[in-house]
Amino acid sequence: AQKVTQAQTEISVVEKEDVTLDCVYETRDTTYYLFWYKQPPSGELVFLIRRNSFDEQNEISGRYSWNFQKSTSSFNFTITASQVVDSAVYFCALSLIYNQGGKLIFGQGTELSVKP
């Protein structure tokens, strides 16, 4: 069975601070995807990034960066110079590759509040 854990329920920072959201996953499968989704107060789920289990290369996209480490089963998400618009619930998720219609298994989510 697969499991995703986001130990940080809520994080509060002041604008321009850097913040890291932790994600730890469990799976016995060797081929899987990891995702991050953002859920702003308006409620929609917005796709941010997908990584494959066979590609541990870290990724940077503007103020966002992701650190994937198979050795620690972690896929952490860092926001640099946070902004008020980053306030949202962030979900880490896992799914299996080569699994038609395979479900996403979500973590519990981390609610990020960025104060001006």
Add this chain to the structure above:
Amino acid sequence: AAGVIQSPRHLIKEKRETATLKCYPIPRHDTVYWYQQGPGQDPQFLISFYEKMQSDKGSIPDRFSAQQFSDYHSELNMSSLELGDSALYFCASSLEYRGGRDTDTQYFGPGTRLTVL
């Protein structure tokens, strides 16, 4: 770019009534997923369809049923509604893995907020 369309966006029903939620996937996407998100919770997988056939099934109550039609849109039918069914229902779509960079990524619709009174 076209996104996943869900209708209605809001729905209010009484206990024991029925409800039908509709989902129109991103064009060319062949897989549809349904998720239920209760207040303060993470989305929970209900069911998925690949090429109009049921592909995977989660904790979907027997009172719920779903299908995917020939035009790839999907409907979630919910009967004998209970207070506990009040939630945000998401539909997502993806293109099945064929080696492409963007395949297998689930893109979500805006959700249908169901309130059962």
